[in-house]
Amino acid sequence: MQLDYGVDDQPEGLKLWLYGCQWLALTVPTLVILAQVVTALGSASAADGILYLQKMSLVTGLAIVAQIFWGHRLPLVLGPAAVLLVGALASRGSAAGAVETAMICGGGLLFLASWTGLVAPLQRLFTARVIAVVLLLIAFTLLPTILQMLLSVPEDGHVIPNPVRPLCFALGFLCVLFFLQRFLKGFWRATLILWGMIAGSLIWPVIRVAPPTPGGIHFQPESALWLASPFGNLTSSLVLDPGVLVAFVIGYLALAVNDLGSIQCLQGLVQADSMPGRVRRGLAITGLANILSGLMGVLGPVNYSFSPGVISASRCAARSTLLPAAAGLLVLACSPRLIAWCSAVPTVVIATILLYVLCAQVSAGLQALFLAPADFTYHQGLTVGLSLLLGTLIAFLPPTVLNALPAALRPLLGNGFVVGVISCLLLEHLVFRQTDVLP
Numbered sequence: 001m002q003l004d005y006g007v008d009d010q011p012e013g014l015k016l017w018l019y020g021c022q023w024l025a026l027t028v029p030t031l032v033i034l035a036q037v038v039t040a041l042g043s044a045s046a047a048d049g050i051l052y053l054q055k056m057s058l059v060t061g062l063a064i065v066a067q068i069f070w071g072h073r074l075p076l077v078l079g080p081a082a083v084l085l086v087g088a089l090a091s092r093g094s095a096a097g098a099v100e101t102a103m104i105c106g107g108g109l110l111f112l113a114s115w116t117g118l119v120a121p122l123q124r125l126f127t128a129r130v131i132a133v134v135l136l137l138i139a140f141t142l143l144p145t146i147l148q149m150l151l152s153v154p155e156d157g158h159v160i161p162n163p164v165r166p167l168c169f170a171l172g173f174l175c176v177l178f179f180l181q182r183f184l185k186g187f188w189r190a191t192l193i194l195w196g197m198i199a200g201s202l203i204w205p206v207i208r209v210a211p212p213t214p215g216g217i218h219f220q221p222e223s224a225l226w227l228a229s230p231f232g233n234l235t236s237s238l239v240l241d242p243g244v245l246v247a248f249v250i251g252y253l254a255l256a257v258n259d260l261g262s263i264q265c266l267q268g269l270v271q272a273d274s275m276p277g278r279v280r281r282g283l284a285i286t287g288l289a290n291i292l293s294g295l296m297g298v299l300g301p302v303n304y305s306f307s308p309g310v311i312s313a314s315r316c317a318a319r320s321t322l323l324p325a326a327a328g329l330l331v332l333a334c335s336p337r338l339i340a341w342c343s344a345v346p347t348v349v350i351a352t353i354l355l356y357v358l359c360a361q362v363s364a365g366l367q368a369l370f371l372a373p374a375d376f377t378y379h380q381g382l383t384v385g386l387s388l389l390l391g392t393l394i395a396f397l398p399p400t401v402l403n404a405l406p407a408a409l410r411p412l413l414g415n416g417f418v419v420g421v422i423s424c425l426l427l428e429h430l431v432f433r434q435t436d437v438l439p
Contacts (some may be wrong), residue, residue, distance in 0.1 A: 001159065001353075002315070003270070003314045003315050003316065003317050003323075004272075004315045005315075005316065005318055006317055007073070007074060007075065007270050007316040007318065007319055008318075008319070009317075009318045009320075010318065010320050011146050011230065011316065011320070011321060012316055016318075016320065016321060016324060017168060017324050018194060018344060019314065019316055019318070019320065019321035019324075019330070020148040020321050020323065020325045020327075020330070021109065021194050021325070022122065022193050022194040022314065022321075022325025023077050023310070023321060023322055023324075023325035024324070024328040025193065025197045025330065025353075026077065026193070026324040026353070026354075026357070026364055027060065027077055027078075027079055027308065027325060027329065028329075028332070029096070029350040030079045030080065030304075031052065031053060031056050031057060031063065031079060031080060033061065034075045034078075035049060035052050035053040035056055038264050039345060043204050050336045050339060050340070051232050051336075052298060053229070054228070054230035054332070054334070054336065054339065055231075055296045055298045055327045055333070056228070056298045056299065057332045057333040057339070057401075058295050058296070058333035059289060059292055059296055059298060059300075059301060059331070059438060060078055060080070060229045060255055060328070060329050061326045061327070061328075061329030061330040061332075061333060062132075062289070062292070062330070063078050063267065063285065063286070063289035063292075063301045064078050064322050064323075064326040064329070064339055065323070065326045066285045066289070066328070067282060067285050067303070068319050068320070068323060069206065069396075070277065070281065070285065070293065071278075071281045071282045071284070071285035071286075072263050072278040072281055072285075072298070072303075073278060073281075073283030073319055073383060074263065074270065074272060074278060074282070074319060074323060075266075075270070075307060075317050075319045075321065076262060076263065076303045076304065076307045076309060076322075077303075077307050077322060077325065078112070078286075078289070078301040078302065078304065079089055079298040079301060079302070080127060080298070080300070080301055080302075080305055081251075081255050081299060081300055081302035083301055084103065084251050084252075084299045085246070085256065085299060086216075088299070091193070093348070094230050095241040097238055097247070098239045098240075098241035099244060100238070100294045100295070100297050101238045101239050101240055101245075101294070102241070102244045102245045102246075102248035102249075102294075102336075103248060103290055103293055103294035103299075103300055104290075104291050104294035104295065105210065105248070105249075106248045106249060106251065106252035106255075106290060106294075106300075107252075107286075107288065107289070107290030107291035107292075107294060107300060108287065108289045109249070109252065109286030109287070109289055110252055110255070110256055110283060110284075110286060110287035110290065111262035111284050111288055111291070112287075113277055113283070113287075114281075114282075114284040114286075114287060115220075115258070115280070115284050117280065117391075118281060119256070119260065119283055120276060120280075124264045125425055125428075125429060126260070126261065126265075127428060128369065128423050129149065129369060129380055129383055129384055129424070129428055130261075130421070130425060130428055131261070131264060131267070131368050132264045132364075132365045132366070132368040132369035133365075133384055133387045133388065133420065134264075134301050134305060134421060135265050135305065135308060135361055135362070135364055135365030135368060135382075135385070135426040136266050136297045136356060136362060136365040136366075136388055136415070137359075137360040137391045137392075137417050137420040137421065138305040138358070138361060138417065139189065139309075139361050139362050139365070140357075140388060140391060140392040140395065140416075141391055141392060141395040141417045142354070142358060142421070142426070143146065143153035143392070143396075144393075144395050144396055145357075146351045146354055146355055148163040149347045149348070149350060149351035149354075150166050150167060150347075150348055150352075151163050151166060151167070151168050155202055157165070159336065165207070168201075168350045168375065169204060169348060169353070170351065170352045170353075171347060173196075173200055173203075173349075173352050173423070174352055174355060174356060175190065176330065177196055177352075177353075177401050178359075180192055181313070187413075188399050191284075192312060192313070192314075193314065193353060193356070194374075196352075196356070197349060197350075197353055200346070200348075200352060201303055201346060201349055202350055204346045204349055213327075215229060215231050219351075225309065225335075225336050226335055226336075226338075227334055227335060228334065228335070229334070230333045234295065234297060237246060252290075254415055254417075254418040255286075255290075255300075255302050256283065257285055257304050257418060257421055257422070258287065258303075258305065258417065258421075259286050259302050260279060260283065260358070261305060261421060262302070262304060262305040262307065263275075263278060263279050263282045263283075263302040263303060264279065265305065265308055265364075265368070266307070266311075269308050269312070269317070269348050269364055269367075269368075270311070270317040271310060274407075279360070280373070284301075286301065286302060287301065288399035289308075302416075305361075308360075308361055308364045309357040309359070309360040309361030309362075309364060309366075310357055310359055310360070311355070312360040312361070312363060312364045313357060313360040325349065332347035339412045345413055356377050369384065377411020378430040380432065381423060382427070382432065383427040383428050383431075383432055384424070386423060387420045387421070387424035387427065388420060388425045390419055390420055390423050391417060391421070391423070392416060393416070393417055393418040394413075394414065394415070394416035394419045394420070395416030397415075402414045
């Protein structure tokens, strides 16, 4: 793919900030959604939810800066790891501080494993087909989340009154985005995600008719403070609970696979050199960021795998464009009122934009698959096909089935992405073993 800006390029002036706003617009909704889930589980007030989101914004912003300057030095955006949310759900009712202690231990283990070079054998497992499956699985396993966001399905699973209107809006808006992607040129096409987010936020309230369904954190911009410290309710005590620790160690194994796959899958897209060193430093920074998250009492971050989709859509792989996004997150961490405003983007618009980005990610995954050195064989097709189907099947399992799994195994067996990637690794390197392993 021909990119307008490479990894070490510097977009000029306004372009730099608009690309950064594009990354920020995709990061903030993820922070808001996971913060809503975590605080709702604990019956937290709106003030507690805003403080939680402040701390998540602070940790994510600092982690992005560290990755750009000292970590993998690639255009990868970070955000809270959903796989750790599963561990937090499984650990409800445990002693106060047990979850935070488990995250500190898990982050420390990830840092030590990367710094001592224990992740190098894992890196050699990521062939062209495994990288393609990683890219495709992210798109397929996010489909249940996108569907729930489009329909605004409540946790009890009840059918919403009028699901046709948001679906029609999403399909029509998606067609407009692809039409503009085809005919716009240069700067306007590169920043289409940002303009789509703004336009959708203005159009959807007009055609929605019915008022939005309340839920999660109720942000009220007029009652929120302009400035407030994010350093509140920090972890004050460490409690070592073996059951919670085991659940989070498994969760961090899944996080390590996710992080490794996210970094590795950019190799073919941006033609980055020295990938072993980038992977080692990137995982080390992720481990340190998770230690900080444990001390702050929030979910730890991970490198997001939808970044290749954003790069493919914008044709900009400059890592410097993430610095304005990090700056925006650090500002949000100190301003509850700005957080309330930025979280006002309708969920339907977020889901539609995410679907547009994931379409570009599927394209990047197919390119990685068919540009492999060897010819595509039947057995390789079985490897890819079974991994994708199995991961998607797990992603669509109803909550009752997931809750029936053992708590310690739920972060592993209940995550479609992890199940799909592990299946692909087993098929690729054991069942249908090949020799064309990427360096």
